Amino acid sequence: MVFSKKGCRRSEIVLDFLCKESYDLRDFVALITFLRSPGGCPWDQVQTHESIRRNFLEETYEACEAIDAGDTAHLKEELGDVLMQVLFHTDIEREAGHFDIDDVADAACRKLVYRHPHVFRRNDLDAPDWDTIKQRERAQTTTAEAMDCVARSLPALWRCEKIQAKAAKTGFEWPDMAAALDKVAEETQELREAAVSGDAEAVAEELGDLLFAVVKVARFAGVDPEQAAHAACEKFICRFAAMEAAAADSGVPLKQRTLAQMQPLWQQAKQTVSADNEGKKSARQ
Numbered sequence: 069m070v071f072s073k074k075g076c077r078r079s080e081i082v083l084d085f086l087c088k089e090s091y092d093l094r095d096f097v098a099l100i101t102f103l104r105s106p107g108g109c110p111w112d113q114v115q116t117h118e119s120i121r122r123n124f125l126e127e128t129y130e131a132c133e134a135i136d137a138g139d140t141a142h143l144k145e146e147l148g149d150v151l152m153q154v155l156f157h158t159d160i161e162r163e164a165g166h167f168d169i170d171d172v173a174d175a176a177c178r179k180l181v182y183r184h185p186h187v188f189r190r191n192d193l194d195a196p197d198w199d200t201i202k203q204r205e206r207a208q209t210t211t212a213e214a215m216d217c218v219a220r221s222l223p224a225l226w227r228c229e230k231i232q233a234k235a236a237k238t239g240f241e242w243p244d245m246a247a248a249l250d251k252v253a254e255e256t257q258e259l260r261e262a263a264v265s266g267d268a269e270a271v272a273e274e275l276g277d278l279l280f281a282v283v284k285v286a287r288f289a290g291v292d293p294e295q296a297a298h299a300a301c302e303k304f305i306c307r308f309a310a311m312e313a314a315a316a317d318s319g320v321p322l323k324q325r326t327l328a329q330m331q332p333l334w335q336q337a338k339q340t341v342s343a344d345n346e347g348k349k350s351a352r353q
Contacts, residue, residue, distance in 0.1 A: 087225040097169055098154045104163070117157060124153040179205075211238050225293040236287075243287035251281045303341070309316070310337035 081102060086259045088095065104114040130145035155169065162168040181188050183201050191243060196204070199214075206215045212236055218230045235241065255278040262270035286293040311333045315322045 092197075096151065097155055097159075099164075100159050104159055115156070115160075117160060120153065120156060124150075124157070125155055137202075159197075163353060170350060178192070205221060211235065222296055225279070225283055225297060228280050229287060232280075232284055232287060242284065248284045248288050249283070252278065255281045306341045307334070307337045310340050 085095075085102075086100060100112075105108045105113075127146065127149040131143065131150050134143035134146045154172075158167070158169050158172055167348075183198060183204075185196070185201075203209075203214055206217055208217065215234050216233045218234075220227070221248075222230070242251065255274065259271065259274040259278050262274045283293045283346075286296060312322055313332065314333050314336060315325065315330075325333075338343055
């Protein structure tokens with residue numbers, strides 16, 4: 069699936085894309101290649117893996133937002149943007165002579181077949197499980213090596229969760245949530261002590277330990293820590309908006325109030341938002 073229109077003038081290629089009533093994946097690959105070729109888009113031509121890395125992340129997060137919103141039309145659009153990033157990075161490597169989109173598809177298919185022995189090798193009773201297969205692929209012989217391979221570019225709480233899950237499979241795990249909560253209390257006290265000492269590095273270290281311990285509690289509760297944190301952000305925004313509106317309605321905006329004067333409004337906002345949420349739940353039932 070490699071773009072090739074040798075002998076075609078640029079105007080003919082442009083007209084070909086403009087006159088199509090619909091496009092398929094092959095057209096998408098060809099379009100990215102054309103945009104990055106001489107006579108294409110100057111911006112596209114100079115991009116590198118590093119320069120559009122952030123774009124890749126942003127498009128992926130936007131696709132996740134569409135999933136969370138249950139918006140099918142928006143999801144289709146955002147998946148297209150993610151696919152564009154995949155094709156863009158692949159075209160950079162194609163130009164360098166390393167691989168093209170067919171090579172990417174071949175490697176992905178081979179991996180999926182290999183990682184599904186229960187589907188493709190049903191008679192093999194000794195077929196390894198998913199984690200064992202991945203460790204073999206990456207030549208990992210220890211759990212620590214498997215932990216070290218958890219992507220460092222993942223959101224931090226997510227990375228904590230995945231590392232802890234690998235440790236738990238060796239038996240290195242608290243017996244229950246109560247023990248995990250005790251660890252949170254211990255780390256909280258150590259953070260307090262570090263804060264009192266005024267040692268900025270110690271504070272950062274202890275704060276990291278506390279967050280790691282909180283993720284452990286989330287795992288026992290069966291809660292996704294990333295989603296829990298996002299939900300807390302949304303709740304805070306709603307409550308703050310209610311507090312800000314109440315302050316404006318009273319004629320004394322937040323910036324003209326002390327923290328003590330804001331507290332009653334905050335408590336009122338919490339009750340208002342909670343009541344609104346309960347009303348929405350009842351309406352859905």
